[in-house]
Amino acid sequence: MTDVCLRRPLQRPSDAAIALTGVGKTFLPSGSEVVALTDIDLTVGDGEFVAIVGSSGCGKSTLLRLIAGLMPVSTGRVEVKGHRVSGPDPGVGIVFQTPVLLPWRTVRRNIELQLDVRRLGRSQHGKEVDRLIALTGLAGFENSMPYELSGGMQQRVALCRALIHNPDLLLMDEPFGALDALTREQMNAELQRIWMETRKTVVFITHSIMEAAFLADRVVVMTPRPGKIREIVPIDLPRPRTFETFRNPVFHEACDRIRSLMSASGLME
Numbered sequence: 001m002t003d004v005c006l007r008r009p010l011q012r013p014s015d016a017a018i019a020l021t022g023v024g025k026t027f028l029p030s031g032s033e034v035v036a037l038t039d040i041d042l043t044v045g046d047g048e049f050v051a052i053v054g055s056s057g058c059g060k061s062t063l064l065r066l067i068a069g070l071m072p073v074s075t076g077r078v079e080v081k082g083h084r085v086s087g088p089d090p091g092v093g094i095v096f097q098t099p100v101l102l103p104w105r106t107v108r109r110n111i112e113l114q115l116d117v118r119r120l121g122r123s124q125h126g127k128e129v130d131r132l133i134a135l136t137g138l139a140g141f142e143n144s145m146p147y148e149l150s151g152g153m154q155q156r157v158a159l160c161r162a163l164i165h166n167p168d169l170l171l172m173d174e175p176f177g178a179l180d181a182l183t184r185e186q187m188n189a190e191l192q193r194i195w196m197e198t199r200k201t202v203v204f205i206t207h208s209i210m211e212a213a214f215l216a217d218r219v220v221v222m223t224p225r226p227g228k229i230r231e232i233v234p235i236d237l238p239r240p241r242t243f244e245t246f247r248n249p250v251f252h253e254a255c256d257r258i259r260s261l262m263s264a265s266g267l268m269e
Contacts, residue, residue: 017169017201018044018067022076024226025062035226036062040076042220042229049195049202051216053209053258059227060205064171067203068092080169089169090118093162093200097174099154101146107133108142111160118165125164132160135194152183156190163198170200177207185243188214192241209262213254214241221261230264233257 023040026033037059044050052060065071066078069085069092078085080092101110111129114120133139136156146154155175162170176184188211195202206212212219219233235254237245245251 015045016043016079017046017048017081018042018203019079020063020067020076021079023063023066023073023078024075025059025066025071026074037066037228038075038226039228042232044201044203047199047201049204049215049217050220051204051206051212051218052220052222053206053212053262054222054227055224055262056207058222058224060222061173063227064094064173064203064205067169068094068171090165091168093165093167093170095155095158095162095170095172095175097177099146099151099158101154101157103146106143106145107138107149107157110146110157111164114161114164120165128164128166129160132163135197136160136190150183151179152187155179155187159191159194163200168201170202172202172204174205174207176211184211189242191215192239196239209255209258210246213251213258214245219254219258221258231261233261 020040020042023037023042024035025037026035028034040063052063054060062071066073067080067085069078069088072086080089102113105113108129111132112125115125133142136159138153138156138160141149141153146157149157158175176187179187192215204212204215213235216235219235221230221233222228223230233254235251237248237250237254
């Protein structure tokens with residue numbers, strides 16, 4: 001297959017799908033102040049795939065929840081599509097590390113759960129459910145129960161559920177972290193394919209340097225708590241990326257740069 005170069009120019013703030021300015025988050029567990037994030041400035045372009053890496057506890061998941069509107073910022077401002085985030089946004093889809101499927105619902109009914117919660121008609125979205133099932137390779141498993149599926153297939157269901165209402169923005173919090181290495185690689189390739197077909201804006205949290213460099217247009221490297229952006233590393237590789245990409249010197253240079261930034265902070269992949 002011929003590589004199709006999808007490199008993009010740097011996005012101006014007016015082109016941003018996501019804009020964070022001076023964002024900070026402080027928690028007060030048992031009355032003691034814990035600063036999770038501080039001075040976060042980040043712009044994500046429309047249709048861009050951005051990965052965020054950092055140590056456990058550096059605030060990656062907190063940052064994702066601030067973008068999703070699941071918790072308020074302590075300082076600064078979060079904007080999605082030019083509008084200030086003040087609560088959950090219907091234009092956002094979220095995929096977590098565990099699929100969180102309802103065990104008494106079939107694959108189709110688990111995907112339709114998003115429609116039920118949002119009070120969107122199942123009949124009007126039936127063709128879209130079918131399209132997503134085909135897109136993610138779940139055709140033939142529509143009536144299967146979660147316990148009949150592998151971990152990778154369960155995450156495909158969770159991805160369909162996040163996409164069924166056609167969100168502009170997809171937030172993914174270590175969605176493949178619990179999968180075995182081979183299944184994880186397959187899911188990475190599958191996610192890239194889906195992203196290239198749908199052109200959603202994606203923010204992807206991961207602990208894996210190689211996963212971040214394989215998937216992302218840019219990789220945000222965070223410091224330990226309080227989490228700040230240490231550096232943003234561009235991944236100057238054409239798409240579609242394949243397993244041959246792992247042999248590309250540019251890929252190795254990007255991974256080495258990310259690894260050196262994390263090592264400077266005392267972090268490991």
